[in-house]
Amino acid sequence: MAETLTASALTLKDIAREAGVSLATVDRVLHNRPGVRPETVRRVKAAIERNSFQPHVAAAELARGRARRFAFVMPSGPNPFMQQIEAYLGEMSGWLSARRLGVEMVATDVFDPSVLAASLEALSGDYDGVAVVALDHPSVRAAINDLVDAGTQVVTLVSDVPSSRRHHYVGIDNIAAGRTAGALVGRLVGQKSGKVAIVAGSQGLRDHAERIFGFNQVMASEFPRLGVLPVLEGRDEDDRSEQLLARLLARHADIVGLYNVGAGTQGVAKALSDAGRDKVVFVGHDVTVLTRRLLLQGVMDAAISQNPGHEARAAVRVLLALARGEPILREQEKIRIDIVMRDNLP
Amino acid sequence: MAETLTASALTLKDIAREAGVSLATVDRVLHNRPGVRPETVRRVKAAIERNSFQPHVAAAELARGRARRFAFVMPSGPNPFMQQIEAYLGEMSGWLSARRLGVEMVATDVFDPSVLAASLEALSGDYDGVAVVALDHPSVRAAINDLVDAGTQVVTLVSDVPSSRRHHYVGIDNIAAGRTAGALVGRLVGQKSGKVAIVAGSQGLRDHAERIFGFNQVMASEFPRLGVLPVLEGRDEDDRSEQLLARLLARHADIVGLYNVGAGTQGVAKALSDAGRDKVVFVGHDVTVLTRRLLLQGVMDAAISQNPGHEARAAVRVLLALARGEPILREQEKIRIDIVMRDNLP
DNA sequence: GGTGTTTTGAGGTACGCAACTCATTTTGAG
DNA sequence: CTCAAAATGAGTTGCGTACCTCAAAACACC
Structure with missing residues (x-):
């Protein structure tokens, strides 16, 4: 009982x-x-095993005295997704200070490998843990490995560097995300035939490339009647995305679906509505103020979301567990691919 | 910087x-x-506010000495969803014992108000917190209020009793879940016209009733061309669900969509395939071994999931935070409505 | 057997708070 | 002003661990 x-x-x-x-x-x-x-x-x-003894985490924490410091290395510049992560960390401030955890944001140019690597090297020794939105590049990999060797816990956030010895990756499986987007576009288009457009930031970005890969996989195998047009590279900028897409829409009257892989959502939506092509099935990423509005208006049909709040909290929890030597609750820290439509908007 | x-x-x-x-x-x-x-x-x-002072949680925990005990009051009998919750709690055992938390499972007949109320009353005084899968009934409400008055933290799990003074509800918004199911069925059916069937356990169950309500809302307002057939009450049993649905399918050749509100999934799937109506858009609830297989086979098109692992962990975290007097991270503990399709199966 | 090294024991201090006692001061009512 | 009640101060103890020191014991080697 x-x-x-x-x-x-x-x-x-x-x-x-x-x-x-x-x-x-x-x-x-x-x-x-x-x-x-x-x-x-x-x-x-043996004695520890036999009794499945676990040190009392509160006592251990109290005894060590020294507070822990974590650094979040994030892109500089206005990036709504990253701002959300920062905001969610702010919401945890009570939780953090009750545990005497210090979390500091370090803004840097994460798209320049040498700058990012230098930023990482500069952290060595000062922090117990580092969460980094990392570019996959040899010098970044080396910087991460150096931190690990120095005893710092390292977690990659949103974007992974699988070849490094980082302790954990907090983010989604981008290939699966692309597949999901593909399945959604294909299914929501219905019986119609026609072309599908893809707008990405750049195919050089690992996460974008992976999403496109997954998307194409599904389109090819399950929706062969829908032709996929060449990827437009909008550099995550509204204006450029709008122009490129506007031109594409003008050329192809039979576009029935659209996958927006990265940012530039505002521009994509404008191009669609200016061309009067509101019926095009539009699937994008992330729930922001903007995409939320577009979903409610019916302009966007679905958003693939990776829940920035969850990512921020997971990164902190994982760093803390690693620092304490506690096991990680894999299920809990895994970032799921959320499908968000109008009626399950969080 | x-x-x-x-x-x-x-x-x-x-x-x-x-x-x-x-x-x-x-x-x-x-x-x-x-x-x-x-x-x-x-x-x-004022001094506490001014310095935004937070007691050191580790020190407080250590000083109080006494370990905390939580009880999970769950339905007896074989219920895969509940078994999952229990399994997830088991995975946390290391986490729990490192914090000197005792979690006990109490099985009872949650569908009999007086039995459930008696089980709850019996817990009084022995536990710091109680999570309960509760039926919404006056005697249950009273039992919950008694626990609260005795200083026990009470959290309703999966199924809420909003009229009680429980401290928190860990579960989804079932109306929104029904709306999401409706949007999915409607969108996935595409341009076709026809009828939509609903199979539920019982319209007397609060969560089922709410889901059906939300579902009908969306169907009526957004997909008026799809007629919704009267609800079949399968009592969450495979055989009964199968028979009822088989009969309905025989009578209506134009069924294009199906919403399975509760369990009995096996029977629903069998009725569909026996009738050779695999093309019917089939949306159900919860990711289990079974629904997972059906999704992969393409029999089911989408599952609305409430992530039992998250629910189990959230219940524990909320009880702990309440007992400690810590604030609750609402965003973190909110249970989201997950749309699961083949390509984002967790 | 003696030497030096490695391993172990014993004990102390500190961490920040909860919970308690008891003495002292302050307060308010008459 | 007096006196009891209320409010406050001062102090102690203990929670379970980390981290440290110093001495004692066990060991390895020649």
């Missing part, structure tokens, strides 16, 4: 007694400090 | 000095213990 899921009111003292050693030795084992015979290490670890 | 989001390395001693009182008085104010003049209370609170 009543099944208990937890236990452990044991303390280190109990473990010491169990293992037949002193508190000091248990402490040495627990923090892999030198000066303990391998045999003794085994005995202590 | 580097903007700090947190502060507070202050201690109670600092606040005491600031307010010109002793530690004991600050302590009295902080825990609303009697014996402090209103004027002094104000001075102390």
